[in-house]
Structure formats: C-alpha cells, structure tokens
Amino acid sequence: MKANNIHFKPLFLALLALSALISACEKDNRVEPKSVLKGRVVYEGQPVGLRSNGVQLELWQRGYQLFTKIPVHVRQDGTFSAALFDGNYKLVRLRGNGPWVDNTDTIEVALSGNTELDVPVQPYxxxxxxxxxxxxxxxxxxxxxxxxxxxxxxxxxxxxxxxxxxxxxxxxxxxxxxxxxxxxxxxxxxxxxxxxxxxxxxxxxxxxxxxxxxxxxxxxxxxxxxxxxxx
Incomplete structure (x- = not known):
C-alpha cells in the first residue's frame, strides 16, 4: 500500500503541472476584442457635462445561453468608449442614472470595426x-x-x-x-x-x-x- 502511494504522488504532481500548463496556454491564446465603440452623451448635438464616472450606460449582447451585460462608464466630458468584439448589441440608458429625463428606449448597435455613436438625452x-x-x-x-x-x-x-x-x-x-x-x-x-x-x-x-x-x-x-x- 505504501509503495502504491509512492508511485501515485509523482503521477499526481505531473498531472497537476500539466493541467496548470494547459490553463496558462488557454489564457495566452484567448482572443482580445479588437473593435472600439466610442460615443458621446449629447443634448442638441453637444456633449453633456457629468461627474467623472458617475453615470453608467449598459451594453447587452445575446450569447449562446445568456444575455450578457457590459457596463460602460461615462467620462465627465460626456464621452465613453468600450473595447468589444464585432456583433450586435443593445445600448440602454439606465433609469434614474443621469441628470436627464428617463429614456429606457434601446439603441441598437451593429458593431463592425471601430464605431462612433451619439446617445441623445434631455436634461432638466x-x-x-x-x-x-x-x-x-x-x-x-x-x-x-x-x-x-x-x-x-x-x-x-x-x-x-x-x-x-x-x-x-x-x-x-x-x-x-x-x-x-x-x-x-x-x-x-x-x-x-x-x-x-x-x-x-x-x-x-x-x-x-x-x-x-x-x-x-x-x-x-x-x-x-x-x-x-x-x-
């Protein structure tokens, strides 16, 4: 019984090392998003001034099983950006999250390469x-x-x-x-x-x-x- 344990321990360590190597390779081979969605939150075509990272938009993309949410923080000059994979997204202005009238209408975004988008709002x-x-x-x-x-x-x-x-x-x-x-x-x-x-x-x-x-x-x-x- 002791002899079996002696042989089993090196085999276990080798399998553990192999598993770690495979996991590391998978991370190295993971494809990063290449496209960038840039935009502005605007009123009458002009960007709206905000508190730095105080306002958030949401992008949603339907996957194989889940509807995935991607938070997008808006800078103080009303601009935002997100690195994404090409595909179809839904952009949502969150209720009660900005100094403007609530508008929860979805904006359809078809991303193929770098894309620019204005998000209209109606401030008070x-x-x-x-x-x-x-x-x-x-x-x-x-x-x-x-x-x-x-x-x-x-x-x-x-x-x-x-x-x-x-x-x-x-x-x-x-x-x-x-x-x-x-x-x-x-x-x-x-x-x-x-x-x-x-x-x-x-x-x-x-x-x-x-x-x-x-x-x-x-x-x-x-x-x-x-x-x-x-x-």
Missing amino acids: FVFQNDTYAKGEGKVSATFSLKQVTAARTLERVNLYVGTTSIVDPNNNAANAQEVAANIKDLSKPITLTATLPAALAGRDYVYVRVGVKTSGVGEMLFGEPQKVMLK
Whole structure:
C-alpha cells in the first residue's frame, strides 16, 4: 500500500503541472476584442457635462445561453468608449442614472470595426453663456440657466474650484452654492463667487466648473471645466 502511494504522488504532481500548463496556454491564446465603440452623451448635438464616472450606460449582447451585460462608464466630458468584439448589441440608458429625463428606449448597435455613436438625452437644465473671472482671493462664475423641461424643479446651483480639470462635488478645494429659493428669475444671469482657501492662494491657476442639481435627481449636470489664471 505504501509503495502504491509512492508511485501515485509523482503521477499526481505531473498531472497537476500539466493541467496548470494547459490553463496558462488557454489564457495566452484567448482572443482580445479588437473593435472600439466610442460615443458621446449629447443634448442638441453637444456633449453633456457629468461627474467623472458617475453615470453608467449598459451594453447587452445575446450569447449562446445568456444575455450578457457590459457596463460602460461615462467620462465627465460626456464621452465613453468600450473595447468589444464585432456583433450586435443593445445600448440602454439606465433609469434614474443621469441628470436627464428617463429614456429606457434601446439603441441598437451593429458593431463592425471601430464605431462612433451619439446617445441623445434631455436634461432638466442646461448652462448658457457661462463666463469666469478672478478677484482678490476669489473666483466667480456668471451664467444663464435654461430649463429644458418642467418635469422637475431646480434644487440648487454650485461653483466648484479645484487644482485639476477633474472638478465636481467629490473633487474640489473650494465651492459656492445658491439654492433655488434665492433664484427668482431664470431669465436673469446668476453669479456665484467662491473664496479661495490658503492652500490655493499661491497657485498660478485653478480650474472652475459650474453644476446644477435638479430636485429628486441624484446626478448633477455640469458645464465644461475652465482654467482661470490667478497671476
């Protein structure tokens, strides 16, 4: 019995090594997707500003047995990309996942090589004519706010200041806000001013960005980040 165990152990180890080698070869031979789907989330043909990686789209592809979900994160400038195999996909805008009116209509995507796609949305509010300026230890933004749909009401507007172009509620060094109760007339320009903390006082420049929060909507819509020279 002991002799059998002695012969069995080297055989077991050899089979284990062979299994590991086969598994490694399978991984090395796995084909990577070659095609890229690039796109933008747009309103009236222009990309929508978002919180960095805060909004997600979903791609679905039917396989032999399963309907596979592929999450696609949208960048703060409204663009997205995904490396995929050629084939037919369904793109879905998730309910309650963006600062726009829910639209769960499926967009059919026939991918064959690199493909570009615009995904239309209808925001609740958008910024217009935004301008930025520096002051003594302060930066300010003046803008108009257009209500695209009356389906929901305004909650607040914000100005965010940061040291990089990634600027949002989670990435800022200073901010200012005005609540809807103090904004009586959307036909008039709105000005927000943020005081710079001591940590930013010696910098040559900062990045600023305005955002609007709609009541009952989790994500905010943003303007483009702007570089403001302080010196």
